[in-house]
Amino acid sequence: MAIRIEVSPGDVVATRFAVSPLIVTKLALRVLSGGRQAGVWRAWADRAREPYGRLLAERPGLGAMVALFRDRRYNADFIAPPPAGVGIPFEAELATVRATSAAQAHREIARNLDGMPRPPAAVLDVLSSPDVVTLFADALQALWEEIVAPAWPRFHAILERDVIQRAGRLATYGWAAALADLSPRVRWHPDGVIEVRAQSPDETHRLDGRGLLFVPSPFPSGVGSYLEDAWPYAISYPARGAGIPHEVPDGLAGLIGRTRARVLLELAVPATTSHLVALLGLGLGTVGDHLGALRRAGLVARCRTGRAVLYHRTALGDALVSPSVPPP
Numbered sequence: 001m002a003i004r005i006e007v008s009p010g011d012v013v014a015t016r017f018a019v020s021p022l023i024v025t026k027l028a029l030r031v032l033s034g035g036r037q038a039g040v041w042r043a044w045a046d047r048a049r050e051p052y053g054r055l056l057a058e059r060p061g062l063g064a065m066v067a068l069f070r071d072r073r074y075n076a077d078f079i080a081p082p083p084a085g086v087g088i089p090f091e092a093e094l095a096t097v098r099a100t101s102a103a104q105a106h107r108e109i110a111r112n113l114d115g116m117p118r119p120p121a122a123v124l125d126v127l128s129s130p131d132v133v134t135l136f137a138d139a140l141q142a143l144w145e146e147i148v149a150p151a152w153p154r155f156h157a158i159l160e161r162d163v164i165q166r167a168g169r170l171a172t173y174g175w176a177a178a179l180a181d182l183s184p185r186v187r188w189h190p191d192g193v194i195e196v197r198a199q200s201p202d203e204t205h206r207l208d209g210r211g212l213l214f215v216p217s218p219f220p221s222g223v224g225s226y227l228e229d230a231w232p233y234a235i236s237y238p239a240r241g242a243g244i245p246h247e248v249p250d251g252l253a254g255l256i257g258r259t260r261a262r263v264l265l266e267l268a269v270p271a272t273t274s275h276l277v278a279l280l281g282l283g284l285g286t287v288g289d290h291l292g293a294l295r296r297a298g299l300v301a302r303c304r305t306g307r308a309v310l311y312h313r314t315a316l317g318d319a320l321v322s323p324s325v326p327p328p
Contacts, residue, residue: 001202004193004203005193005207008192012170013211014209015212015213017163017216018083018088019160019215020088020093021144022093023080023215023217023236027219028148030069032147037220040245058142060135062139062142064119064127064136067120074114077231080097082213084232098134105136154279155218159217159218161272161275164270164272178214182237183223183237186235198225205233210232214235216242217239219238222236223236223238259282264317267300267311267313270303270312273287298314300313
């Protein structure tokens with residue numbers, strides 16, 4: 001079973017990549033609720049357990065959202081719709097959620113629940129409430145402010161560097177290059193079709209020049225699709241580099257120093273100096289000094305993509321970090 005998205009050459013022009021704080025907040029909820037593996041974010045998830053448990057008790061909308069989560073089947077879109085454009089702040093995205101009518105929310109919830117086990121009575125009370133949109137929006141806002149926002153600088157750096165690289169691939173080499181490592185569930189067919197494996201019945205959609213919105217996630221699993229006419233057509237996917245380990249091997253740290261080893265690990269995916277500052281929590285000058293030393297050693301190089309200067313590992317840098325395992 002699969003979703004087929006038919007695209008035309010003109011859709012490349014209309015296709016864009018966007019970072020969505022709201023979608024990341026929803027995906028963070030899936031991780032914290034146990035619906036997704038935390039991967040390299042295990043330490044972050046462990047620190048969030050206490051405030052997450054408190055929010056579950058305080059915000060009835062939070063547990064009701066968790067009850068709706070399911071894989072590869074329809075999930076209510078109004079909870080975290082795709083952004084209307086690039087660079088939309090969380091507050092503006094949440095305002096779109098709050099503007100959803102109760103009738104639309106109830107229609108989407110009913111579709112979401114179709115084929116699922118009946119939720120507990122307390123959850124059904126929230127889902128059928130005329131205030132369900134407010135309850136969900138308030139829960140998302142609390143989750144963002146208390147748990148996601150403090151980690152946002154690192155999340156955002158991971159997402160932005162993926163967008164820079166993948167958008168460049170799409171513009172220069174086309175769909176096949178942009179989608180090559182998006183997810184094992186996503187395939188590009190030379191006849192102009194994007195195929196997304198799903199558990200729902202086969203569907204076919206045509207972009208008809210509207211393009212597609214790609215929304216990366218910092219978490220290393222899960223692909224979601226938004227293919228309802230009420231929203232921009234979109235696909236969310238794990239950002240390249242979402243699985244880069246946070247811990248530095250002792251052997252590499254002993255050879256070049258722990259901080260330079262961390263820089264080298266992060267450059268499994270090309271990044272700007274500003275990305276590395278956010279990812280590593282270091283000063284701009286410190287990052288610049290380490291990059292200079294790694295360049296002189298032949299371990300990293302740099303290139304320009306549009307207005308951005310990206311640093312990347314050389315073949316020697318790849319071999320030093322992991323001679324037998326390809327970068328994530």
